[in-house]
Amino acid sequence: MLHLDASSSSNSKAISDTCNIDLNSIIKIETQLQDNPYDMISLVFLLYDVPDTALQRLIVYQRVMSDVSETNINLLQEWYCHASSRPNWQHELLEALMICQLNSIVKSLGFHIPTMRVFYLSSDPFGSKYINPVKKILYHACENIDSTNLKKLKKSLLSYDINVMEHTTCEIIFLELMSKKFITINISQENKTDEGIMYNVENIVNILDKLNGLKKIVNSLRYLQSKPNHDTIKLKQDNTNYGVDDFNDLFDLINQIMPNTLENDD
Template sequence: MWSSDAQANEAISSDKTFGNMNSINLYAISEIQKEIDPSDMISLVFLLYDVPDTALQRLVIYERVYKDSIGGSVSDLLHQWAVHTQSRSTWKHEFLEALVICQLNQIIRKLGFNVADIKRNFELNNSKTYINPMKKLLYKLCEHIELENLTKLKNTLLTYNINTSDYEHCELIFLDLMCKKFIKFKQYSYGNRVTSHEYNVAKLADIIENFNGLEKLAQDLRTLEDANVKHNVLEKPNMTPVASSSKVNEEINKINDDDFSDSFDLFNKLMEDVKIDSLKSDKKIQNRTIYDIKNPNKVGICYIINQEHFYPSKYSIENKSDSKQLLPRKGSTKDKERLKRTMSALNFEVISDDNLDHITMKNKIESILKYRVHRDHSIFMLCILSHGTRGHIYAADSVKVKVEAIENLLDCEGAKHLQGMPKVFIYQACQVDEQVQTPELMPDAPNYYIKKSDILLYSATAPGYEAYRLEKYGSLFIQILCKVIEENADKAHLEDIFTSVSYYVYKICTKLRRDQLPKKETTLLKNLHLTKKS
């Protein structure tokens, strides 16, 4: 039979590249596994084992034994795999390719191979790859999921009733998803040879595309699933970060905000430059126009919900119209701590929670109203710090919650004992618009409608405007609000204080060439005064 020179040269090159395949044997693998660290062992088992249940079970035991022995455990996982698969003619190539994927170059050299030649063979000659294509892509995904996104992934899977909190490695999470058929693999074989694969990774792709920097990998997952490709065909995934993220960062670095981050004293300096008439007290007019403070030493409950970190959920993913990739609200903890100090100094009992999903947020508010707010309290205050959009506030699971629905909780069946008690609802609801991001200032623009009595609602911004947050120091609105309350709590009623805050925010943002205007809506029937600790 005639063959081309190119084909002959390729055969010679291949023989030279894989000329040391006999060095891969059961004894060599037994020795090799003694040198492999736990993270690489997990990756190799993930890539090599065909049955996810077996791989997960053995890796869980392996991790437990390794930790209990303080790193002294010697694994037999690779030797077990080799004994089970040596009947396959391709098992040595599978093992070698797994070493290449995990970049275990030292092991490859010890086996007598030229690392560059082996890598070039698997990268350029895709028809000679042996590891399941989807396994390779999932491994690449594991390599690109950092701790923050791994935590997000675990939280998101909880919304699908899948608890992966016990797993520290992404590969174990993916194995668990395979066991639960959340990720589905189907393999077609002819004799001992795998001919093709079929995958269902749509749910995982829907989740991953909501993680910053992983959008391209989500697309690669869908592409591989849709192609229903044969086992021997897989283009190398492009791991370049999405353009939107890198371009935004480039634009961010070009913007100068008047040395905005140099010192948080800027707030004080800007406020000093804004002239405003001093607030005067009307507390001397003790009549029916003032809400009664029953116990100045026990004014009421201030409940703060700080939504700083977000993750996609089953609900937000399936409701595409509501789905939005939400970045962490850096600086929000500064607002929470400032609010806690300010309200504690005004004799409030302060309760705070962080990063609540939409169901937990609703349940927590209801529980606080029902069990923590008593008849001897004089005021209930709710402060929510989050991203938002017109008429809504985002929960930590990226689900939009109507402001009106939160307001309705203040007058529900479980809050009948609050009738006649003033209820103050303050929120800093931020909506990040990547087209107008600044280095440290993040925008939002919610809206709301008041229907209940004895409620004072105060938003960081009015409809059509933005509200800005300093990533290092907190939001303009909350920080100015706390400062004005601290200085004027014993001089004026709350609505006047809020009016003063709105003026400061408006004037300061005008100087900074930022559009922000807080807005208050009220159905209070009397003037409401706060009291400082004596």
């Protein structure tokens, strides 16, 4: 972990050595989220690469989360087993936690919240470094869709012969739409160039455009549709070890802003 008392004389190797988010950290996060199922749903939505898998897991999760007799469904541990071989998986996790404003969890891992905000959350509210930018925008849509808009969304989807009336969570609806290719976030495993990445959000944009209070969401999705931001997904699939360099950048950032933020770390 990147601790607040790290010395300014430490080098990039020291940064990578102190960034020790591991399986125990994942288990700790799951424990902290036991009473916050919505936050768990949001993290799975942002982190899981395969919409079908995320959808299946979350449907089961919703069914059993209120039954204390059931064995916990270790959604983040399952993600960790698949993601930990990627050089940037820790960044993916930290960015997802910051997007969901789970600051207490990030702080419990030993990180400095104001620095994390600067590093992972750009001035553009929909900008993204490691999380798929379409997912980040759709997450913000979920945060801004009230019960009235949710009903309108479900009814609009019926006109496309898509029935999501049984779903009560917006993220799960969007995962259903991804599984049905109504929303397309295609990452080719064979072609790791820009051409292997494609967004198709036209249908959902047309629906969201008719809902109140989502104009910024709609405009951001339209922008990605016309000019996709490939950086996030390229980093996740590239074999280059970006992680060490990026944590070094983060360390440099701490040196710059720490004197002004030590008193405001939550």
